[in-house]
Amino acid sequence: MKRGPIHICIIYLLLCLRTHCYSPVVLMHGIFDGPDTMNTLETMIKDAHPGTEVYKVDMFNNDVSLFKMWDQVYWIRKHLKEIMSSSNSTNFIGFSQGGMIGRALIQTTNNHNIDTFISLSAPLNGEFGFPIIYQKYWPNATLEWLTDLFYSRAGQDISVGGYWHDPIKEDRYREKCNFLAPLTYPTNPDWKNNFLKLKKLVMIGGPNDEVIKPWQSSQFGFFNNKEKVLPMEQMDFYKNDTFGLRTLFEQNKTVNVTVPNIFHTYWHEDVDVIRKYIIPYLN
Ligand SMILES: *[C@@H]1O[C@H](CO)[C@@H](O)[C@H](O)[C@H]1NC(C)=O
Ligand SMILES: *[C@@H]1O[C@H](CO)[C@@H](O)[C@H](O)[C@H]1NC(C)=O
Ligand SMILES: *[C@@H]1O[C@H](CO)[C@@H](O)[C@H](O)[C@H]1NC(C)=O
Ligand SMILES: *[C@@H]1O[C@H](CO)[C@@H](O)[C@H](O)[C@H]1NC(C)=O
Ligand SMILES: *[C@@H]1O[C@H](CO)[C@@H](O)[C@H](O)[C@H]1NC(C)=O
16 A cells, blocks of 8 residues: 555654654754755754754844854843753754854753754864955954954954964963853853753764864864864863763763764755764754
């Protein structure tokens, strides 16, 4: 017998009742992007897991994505409040800057229900490079000039300033960066406890990204003060477990994914990445 859509629907409903339904998935777009850039992900998730509710965040799109990170986190938290409490768990997938918003939401929202966080080429440990896509805004910039800009008060009001991480001026980063530095070295113990609620942290990145610099930042690695890249395990915040990363790693809750030959703006459209490294981790 040929199965029509109604049959499939009924079979799915029965399966869903008998086994388990999938938790909602939040998709957060990157800088200079909007919700439509997440359409491939949305379609593939719904095909693989019929019935999943997928929310593409439709805020801080395009040029507005340059707004201060904390403001974005504040409004997006309000917007997601119901989703983050209507079920027992939520999956959060953040692409690039969207991953930074995810990290901040998770750490700074008490009682959040995000248990799976998939960071898709996000500068989790900061950015120290000058991707071509910024050149329209700062055509003559050098890294030094950008450090002076981003570590000024006005620069901290630009999203990128919030995760600009100058490894040669680590002291200035710790002092002036008011977004990533306090997330990494929190003074509020809740920010660690909230992070520890994650059951799975998937960190996806790769050597041909060209925008995340160093690309290992997508897996919490970074430059030392001689601009040599060190892995996560050698970071002081990891060793001291300042925000819970080491605990998650030791509990086997982190997944490290490295995929070559993907340029930054293609991660969220790469069907292999989505099929192999995103969908299997959704619950
Ligand atoms: C949440 O979990 C509890 C206990 O595991 C279960 O009884 C309840 O049905 C779940 N609620 C939802 C919305 O999944
Ligand atoms: C950038 O440099 C060029 C050549 O040195 C100069 O003509 C131009 O005005 C500069 N642009 C800005 C925005 O400073
Ligand atoms: C993740 O993979 C990269 C590339 O293989 C490696 O350099 C890095 O040490 C790994 N990180 C963790 C936390 O396993
Ligand atoms: C890590 O812990 C050591 C020993 O307690 C301390 O000396 C060091 O300052 C800490 N580093 C950070 C970044 O918290
Ligand atoms: C760690 O987690 C992976 C899946 O993320 C699983 O395949 C593996 O068996 C786990 N290892 C241990 C020691 O629990």
